[in-house]
Amino acid sequence: MTRSLDIASLDRIDTLAQELAMLQDRSKRRIAILGSRHVPVVSVHLVELVARSLAQEGHSLITSGAQGVNAAVIRSVLEIDPGKLTVLLPQSLDRQPSESREQLEQVLHLVEKPEHDELPLPMASSLCNQEIISRCDQLICYAFHDSETLLASVRVAEDMGKVVSLMYFD
Numbered sequence: 001m002t003r004s005l006d007i008a009s010l011d012r013i014d015t016l017a018q019e020l021a022m023l024q025d026r027s028k029r030r031i032a033i034l035g036s037r038h039v040p041v042v043s044v045h046l047v048e049l050v051a052r053s054l055a056q057e058g059h060s061l062i063t064s065g066a067q068g069v070n071a072a073v074i075r076s077v078l079e080i081d082p083g084k085l086t087v088l089l090p091q092s093l094d095r096q097p098s099e100s101r102e103q104l105e106q107v108l109h110l111v112e113k114p115e116h117d118e119l120p121l122p123m124a125s126s127l128c129n130q131e132i133i134s135r136c137d138q139l140i141c142y143a144f145h146d147s148e149t150l151l152a153s154v155r156v157a158e159d160m161g162k163v164v165s166l167m168y169f170d
Contacts, residue, residue: 032062032132032157034150035069035142036169043169044072047142051076055084062132064125065089065096065104069142074103082108088132090124091117122149129153138163144170 031054035047051073054061063073065087077085087107089096092114096104104110116124126149133139139157143150145168157164 028058029137030060031138032136033073033140036147037066037068039068040169047072048076052080055080060084062086062136064128065100078106088128089113090128125149130156133157140165142167
């Protein structure tokens with residue numbers, strides 16, 4: 001009697017091998033954390049815990065400057081080691097909400113994009129996320145199922161061969 005075995009496609013095996021190798025690799029990584037501006041309070045604490053733990057382990061974190069998930073990452077890493085944090089803004093610092101500017105002014109590695117000031121914020125954010133992804137080894141994304149810009153960024157990261165962890169709030 002013969003049996004058929006379902007064998008995973010080679011590209012999926014390569015992805016799995018890459019993910020397993022990264023889990024076993026003890027070297028420091030550049031980890032991007034992106035997420036929604038609108039975050040349930042309980043989830044903010046989870047994001048802070050993850051960001052704080054990664055910074056304590058010595059990893060460098062990259063995020064953007066929006067409220068919500070990104071602000072939680074910034075707050076947590078600034079408490080641990082400000083040198084481990086890079087923040088890329090979608091536009092210039094002057095275009096950021098006043099409640100964000102005070103926190104952003106504490107960031108040592110702050111990258112502004114004044115050339116994107118005339119773009120609509122969703123387009124500038126998409127470009128910013130692409131640059132963040134190009135600078136990282138791994139992406140952690142916190143989103144809702146209808147978070148179009150974030151989910152598009154996840155697809156970009158996957159297409160670039162990055163290790164991606166996507167967590168949904170809903």
